[in-house]
Amino acid sequence: MTFLNQLREAESRNQSMLCVGLDPEPSRFPTGITRDAEGIHDFCLAIVEATADLAIAFKPQIAYFAAHRAEPQLERLIARMREVAPQVPIILDAKRGDIGSTAEQYAREAFERYGADAVTLSPFMGFDSVAPYVQYKGKGAFLLCRTSNPGGDDLQNQRLASVDGQPLLYEHIARLAQGPWNLNGQLGLVVGATYPQEIERVRELAPTLPLLIPGVGAQGGDAAATVRAGWRGEGGATSGPVIVNSSRAILYASSDADFADAARAAARATRDALNAARAPD
């Protein structure tokens, strides 16, 4: 099954646009979870078990594992996720971007070592740096387009005088991803919930692409404004899914022994808020 179809199935089965981000930070773990690589595995697995029926996707951020030498635990976690939540696709947030030969190794890491369904990429180095990922049939790749951080303005909101119509850089990325770069329909875009006007513009330029939208929760993005800007109707072939990520607000909803229950409650509340925003007024 293609990544896009996996998303559509999870969206419909779990009635959800919520992506649960897995950004495990040992210093924030509740008591009872060890602050080491094994604790990272156990903490994330508890979160996955608590939210498996509430999510359209899970998004492990690789830096939180690599920084603690927990790559083997990430491999094991993803294998367990296939048993605990087989219906929920996994987006490896790695933000890779390098020349083709190196990109081949990164693609192998994401899809063969970790077995992710999709990966996040920087488009900065151009199409040949993206091509190795879309060689993997059925896998997805999300290109950074208009990121959620304030510094995203520095480059993404610059005009390209050399391109017809002088688009902003993020608009150009959206056009490329919807058009010539999307050879087999495997691309999506990352757009920050902190910039709903830009989500709306990206949706206009890329009507069929899945949008991965981080920035609600800890970064303060507005869930309802995000959905209004990016969601364009139930998952027909012509409307791209919206995947709204929240990490810290769910993972650290409680620092006590009830952390998994609290994470579930936070995930449910976010999922419901997202769903409410797509209901007609």
Ligand SMILES: O=c1ccn([C@@H]2O[C@H](COP(=O)(O)O)[C@@H](O)[C@H]2O)c(=O)[nH]1
């Ligand atoms: O533009 C971007 C791209 C990626 N991220 C990632 O999403 C999560 C957000 O975490 P929160 O705790 O919900 O703020 C994190 O993994 C980032 O690396 C992003 O925030 N913005």
